[in-house]
């Protein structure tokens with residue numbers, strides 16, 4: 001299990017690394033409009049992999065452009081990162097991202113709880129263009145959560161699963177024990193509801209796991 005620290009500013013990369021991040025996610029959609037100047041300092045300063053994410057409004061982010069605008073926004077920074085988070089509506093650009101020897105985090109952010117069969121279909125769809133499928137759902141019951149844990153446990157790996165919202169945020173701490181490859185955290189400023197600070201998560205995992 002690896003910890004991804006999600007940042008809305010590259011200025012915090014070194015702090016995230018010092019606090020134990022395994023990967024950095026840069027949420028380009030949460031940065032100021034002058035991305036070129038904001039991202040200028042990223043080159044060469046990070047010793048761990050970087051994920052570039054330009055999250056659409058529909059899937060919980062701030063980006064409101066079309067697919068062509070999405071790629072033209074993210075393309076100038078591809079040489080600074082190792083992974084690109086690609087939602088299904090932007091999948092046509094996955095080939096060009098792979099061509100630049102980057103890996104694709106194929107992501108789906110769902111504002112309800114899909115059925116077990118639908119989860120499998122979404123996973124297949126994401127694996128068709130991505131290297132690391134990531135499925136974020138919004139459970140509404142403990143049964144939903146049990147189904148999601150079972151899906152995570154039984155699915156092909158690698159797979160990243162997480163929950164959105166506050167109500168079932170505790171599932172973030174134990175989805176990795178059922179096979180989720182990554183857990184997303186913050187270091188002071190959450191980029192999504194329900195995230196834990198990396199220091200909280202590390203304490204929780206210390207308490208939860210057998211020593």
Ligand SMILES: O=C1C[C@@](O)(C(=O)O)C[C@@H](O)[C@@H]1O
Pocket residue numbers: 006025027053055060085107109134136162163164184185191192193195
């Ligand atoms: O997909 C995810 C997970 C996330 O939405 C979360 O809930 O922690 C945070 C996003 O930045 C990331 O791209």
